[in-house]
Amino acid sequence: MSIMRRLLFRSLNPRHRLPRRRFATLAAVRQDTTVWTPSPISSIETAAESLFHVSIDVSNSPDLAASHTLPGQYLQLRLPDVERPSFLAIASPPSLVASTGAFEFLVKSVAGSTAELLCGLKKGDVVQLTQAMGIGFNIDRIDPPEDYPTVLIFATGSGISPIRSLIESGFGADKRSDVRLYYGARNLRRMAYQDRFKDWESSGVKILPVLSQPDDSWIGESGYVQAAFARAKQNHSPKGTGAVICGQRQMTEEVSSILVADGVSREKILNNF
CATH class of the missing domain: 2.40.30.10 (Translation factors)
Structure with a gap:
């Protein structure tokens, strides 16, 4: 039998297709176990x-x-x-x-x-x-508040959604000396939860909106969240600093790099995925 014929025979032989069927069956079983x-x-x-x-x-x-x-x-x-x-x-x-x-x-x-x-x-x-899943934000890694007086929070777009859950759950923001939320959106029309800002600030969170395409009347931070943070004066102690990040991938990666370069431990940078 020629090499070509042997290869063709092997490709048609059902024994060589078993793994694919088995993996497909296992995937179907896993999918079927999801409770809706x-x-x-x-x-x-x-x-x-x-x-x-x-x-x-x-x-x-x-x-x-x-x-x-x-x-x-x-x-x-x-x-x-x-x-x-x-x-x-x-x-x-x-x-x-x-x-x-x-x-x-x-x-x-x-x-x-x-x-x-x-x-x-x-x-x-x-x-x-489905039921709720995921590890969430493990705030235990940046507790107690007296050991981590600085918590820097970063969100872009709809990434503010789980950040709202965090802020309104309470994580001792009022017991920390420096809690900042850098919240990025294209403009104020794209920025959700503005009606909650006052309550969030009352709980101890300083809100810093950052607009990438503001109109001419905007006098706050402009550009991208990571650039706004890089421009800010770094007056915190890295060992006493935690961070929470959710949003666009490039922002997440660049902010993490800035924090680590500044001496913040990666273990103290929290993501929910």
Whole structure:
């Protein structure tokens, strides 16, 4: 038998296709183990340009509600007749589900995505949710507050969603001497949660909006978050500094590099993914 014929025989031999079938079967089993809970939408409201507040009622699903234990966790959401689910960070603090029976999200409507379809739904429409997943923001790594008086927080766009959960969960910001939130957006029309800034500052978080394309009336920080932070005077002790980052990948990587170069331990730089 020629080499070519032997190779052809091997490619057609079912024994050589077993691993592929086995991996496909295992993947299907893993997918089938996902528990999806039908949950009705409580409300959908405009949060900012291309961003929407979405509240979903989980009051009749105690296991689902109890799965949210840490700020920074996320879940999967899918819609009827839509094959691809969407990953969404939970914007509300874990305590909110106990008082309201709802999960809240900040959703960016992207053309052609599941998120766009979600933002077009109305109160009472039913979606399906998985339980909350992920490690969240492990605040224990930057506690107690007296040992980590400086916490630098960075967010861009809809990355502010899990940051809201963190701030409103409470992490001893009022017991720390320097807690700053660098929050980047294209302009003020794209910046969600401005109505919460006053409460966040009352809790001990200084808000520093950074606009990449501001109008002529803007007098605050402009450009990108990482550049604004690099321009800021570094007057903190690296050993007493923690950071929380969520948002665009380039920002996350560049801010992390700046912090590490300044002496901040990577173990004290928290991400939720």
